[in-house]
Amino acid sequence: MSADAQAAAGQFTSPAPESGGVIHNIGYRRYEAARLGRAQIVRALTWHSLRAAFGIGRGAKAKIFPVLLFALLCLPAAVNAVALATNPGSQPIVSYDSYIPSLRTVAMLIFVALEAPNLVSADLRNHTLPLYFARPISRIDYPVAKLAAFVLACLAMIEIPLIILYLGIVTQVHGASEVWAQTRQLGPGLLYGAAWAVLLASIGLLLASSTGKRVFAICAIGIPLFFTWILASVLMHIGEQAFGPAGFGQPSALSSLAGLISPFTLLGGVLRWLQATPRPGFPVRALQATTVGHYGALYGVVFVILLTAAIAGLLARYRKVGVA
């Protein structure tokens, strides 16, 4: 350190050091041009955070999991495209709405648990927040930008496979009416994916902002999300076994309410509720979807409450966090 500092002292006194002979001391230059407004700064922070969520600008290791999980989520859509291309006339193997629920659940659980801490925990751990708060943005702008970035990241993870799926199907169908039919099915699928992205991003960031330690943050997200999902699935299964399988008459209260426990089954329940009156071209897939029984509307209400609470909690967290 001492030698280093000595060298530094030399550099300070002689602005054109021998180590960089081509660098000339051009003196201090003022910045006279226009500055960005608050909204543009928030947008810049959002873009920066969105890149960080996929490990861009963070070294090769940070890109492994986002890329792997993204590839995994795209796999069914890609396989579907290949299958349709090689066997013309066959039915799509996955749907737009629930995609493959278990795959999406596992992949998004890992993505949120691994990447949400990169967006917020790192700044807490490194005490970088004072640098942000000392700049012309307000306190609420930081969590808003982070939330926007992470919602966009989750949207990319969920919606891009759907679009690949859509493209794989429409290239094999014939006639404008069939393309239109597919497009009409894609719309609700994208909306449902957006519900996933918004809810998971809010919960993930709220839990991640509870601690500055990356490992703790990963556990704080992963463990509750994973175990509530397992618990909800088990309870639904028990309910169906004890009171007869869903689909034969009305499901039991236990199996209908168990889905409220986990965000993933909650989302499945919301979908079920919205699909309660099956419409043509909007197939109900019972595959691992939540049973909701008479309580469909409750799923919608709990979804809104949970989402609001997570966002409010995140914003409140940054109203209180210390500046130095």
Added chain:
Amino acid sequence: MTVVLATGIVVLANRGDAGGSAPASAGATSEAGGIVTVQPMQHTGDQVWQLEPGAVIQAQGLTKHYGSTITALDQLTVAVEPGVTGLIGANGAGKSTLIKILLGLLEPSSGRASVLGHDCVTDGFEIRTMTGYMPEHDCLPPDVTATELVTHMGRMSGLPATAARERAADSLRHVGLYEERYRQIGTYSTGMKQRVKLAQALVGDPRLLLLDEPTNGLDPAGRTAMLELIARIGSEFGISILVASHLLGEIEQICDHLVAIDGGRLLRADSISSVTQASAVLLVEVDDGLDQLHAELASRGLNPIPYQRGLLVQLAGDQTYDAIRDAVADLGLPLSRMEQRRHRIEELFRADPTVTDQPAGAAAAANLQPADPAANPALGPAASGLTTGAASVS
């Protein structure tokens, strides 16, 4: 309570704890030499807020309570001129709280503050656009390069992408980081990290820099380098700087002005020259006949103090030189040394050791001494010894 130091400095209402509840001392106290005038302000309340023209920072009756027990700032009234200003105080004196209020990040409990003509409570955005802040503690992510961080922070200061990249490169070069700037910050030494912190404060082209303990954790060479850099930014770049420190000896080297606070109160605000001029002394050394000279100088009314192998004489002006010259010549002594010394700023806050009934003031003053004398060669034992001598001059 009022402690009158031997050097003629008035230390008002020193308190041992930052969160004390003693009311403001009554009355204004002014020192005979006319240098110090500390007037405890009454609550400004809705009084007219007068902006002093030209002041980069202004506080009026600024008070900040944390909860009901801790008072971080207590009726602080001060105006800071352009240039490099030292904000001096012990740990917990309220320096960081003041900086956060100036940045508009904390709301004062009462009183008002302005930075560059903008009110700190209402115009936080404008202030933070024109102000660069270097936090006291480590605040850098280890897994990004200095270039990436400073560029990003430039964007956060409102620079477009291209300008942010250019200014980040400029700022890092100004603080002395060249090829290293492409390395991850985690691999940096403490000195390099401090320079990155300074560069990120500089990147947005601020009109004012608020530096909180910029020499924290640096070794002597690193301190010197950082101080030279700060002085250069102040003089060559034309940026006003408020540099908070508890190491007074450092501040003296680079500051034009000095603001000293303790327990959230203003101890003193003045220019460095007037602060140090008042306490100039002459060190006179003769090879032989020191006792004779002592008696001769005493008879001429100079009141010399034995110090090491010489005598200390309070410097009153040219006549002091003349008197010493005449005394030495009259006695025919071999004069080997006569040099002017300045009291270090520490002494402005150091209670007179003979005043024993002021333990709180003495304790507070003791806090202001450098934590590690070895870390600051400029404040060796000579300076400490000088204090003792000077304290009994008058």
